[in-house]
Amino acid sequence: MTIGIYGRQFNNSVIPYVQQVFDCLVEYNIEVLVYKNFFDFIKDKLFFPKSFGTFESHRDVKSGIDLMISLGGDGTMLDTVTLVRDSKVPMVGINFGRLGFLASINKEDIKTAIKALVEKSYNIEVRRLLKLESETKLFGDINFALNDFTIHKRDNSAMMLTHCYIDGEFLNSYWADGLIVATPTGSTAYSLSCGGPIMLPRSGNLVITPISPHNLTVRPVILPDAHELTFEIEGRSSKYLATLDSRTEVIDSSIRLKVKRADFDVNLVRLNNESYLSTLRNKLLWGIDTRNY
Numbered sequence: 001m002t003i004g005i006y007g008r009q010f011n012n013s014v015i016p017y018v019q020q021v022f023d024c025l026v027e028y029n030i031e032v033l034v035y036k037n038f039f040d041f042i043k044d045k046l047f048f049p050k051s052f053g054t055f056e057s058h059r060d061v062k063s064g065i066d067l068m069i070s071l072g073g074d075g076t077m078l079d080t081v082t083l084v085r086d087s088k089v090p091m092v093g094i095n096f097g098r099l100g101f102l103a104s105i106n107k108e109d110i111k112t113a114i115k116a117l118v119e120k121s122y123n124i125e126v127r128r129l130l131k132l133e134s135e136t137k138l139f140g141d142i143n144f145a146l147n148d149f150t151i152h153k154r155d156n157s158a159m160m161l162t163h164c165y166i167d168g169e170f171l172n173s174y175w176a177d178g179l180i181v182a183t184p185t186g187s188t189a190y191s192l193s194c195g196g197p198i199m200l201p202r203s204g205n206l207v208i209t210p211i212s213p214h215n216l217t218v219r220p221v222i223l224p225d226a227h228e229l230t231f232e233i234e235g236r237s238s239k240y241l242a243t244l245d246s247r248t249e250v251i252d253s254s255i256r257l258k259v260k261r262a263d264f265d266v267n268l269v270r271l272n273n274e275s276y277l278s279t280l281r282n283k284l285l286w287g288i289d290t291r292n293y
Helices: 012-027 036-042 058-064 074-087 107-118 276-283
Strands: 002-007 031-035 053-055 067-072 091-095 122-133 148-153 160-166 169-176 178-182 205-211 221-224 229-235 240-244 247-251 257-271
Touching: 002 012, 002 036, 002 074, 012 031, 012 067, 012 107, 031 036, 036 053, 053 058, 058 074, 067 074, 074 091, 074 257, 091 107, 107 257, 122 148, 148 160, 148 229, 160 178, 169 178, 169 205
Parallel strands: 002 031, 002 067, 031 053, 067 091, 091 257
Antiparallel strands: 122 257, 148 178, 148 240, 160 169, 160 229, 178 205, 205 221, 229 257, 240 247
């Protein structure tokens, strides 16, 4: 079994937990490949009981890794998706961040989690992605997102006007600070903070959530992800922001944007002692009320 390790730079308080991950993998005699940039960052901070190989791109993941571990928060997990892509390699996150919807393993449970991964005591959750298409080939070959796509105003306080079409049929013109198109996975992220609904991972839907709309009767719209969405932008500004997960590009109003379901899915590892509903309750603090105790 070969496990890949992806991570980003971290502060020194995380070092003991990262060390524990590598120690546990060595204990189980697991072959480990570390993302090259991450290895360059940690090689002088940790003690390595044995030498580890490295990998540099999504092509290496597809050809030589059985499971990918992301060390960090949900943002790090979203970065990991750009490496895993359509390889079908299962991915799991150990949470060194704050909320941790995607990176669901607590850093205090590393030893137990590594044992479960080695013994394959886990389930696979298939998560759908969305894809952005445009004439200018925005985001190159990483024009997909696990969480969401957004259009947002950039450099002044004026609202933007976004015309939205579903399969070519006009839906609405949104006067707002922007729009979010979220997958079920992304429904607990930016969309949720803007009043969007929570969708279960296998619901097969997308949600269009306006960001600070001027018309208070405008509400999020849920639609099956078999539909294609098209957007046209107007406004006083000459530049706007388009995002896919944590990646951002500057666009102008001449660009026509199309969003639809991506051609591939990703596989998230869920340990047997976890469930999506328990994660919702724990992360959103549902039921935390003195009247319940």
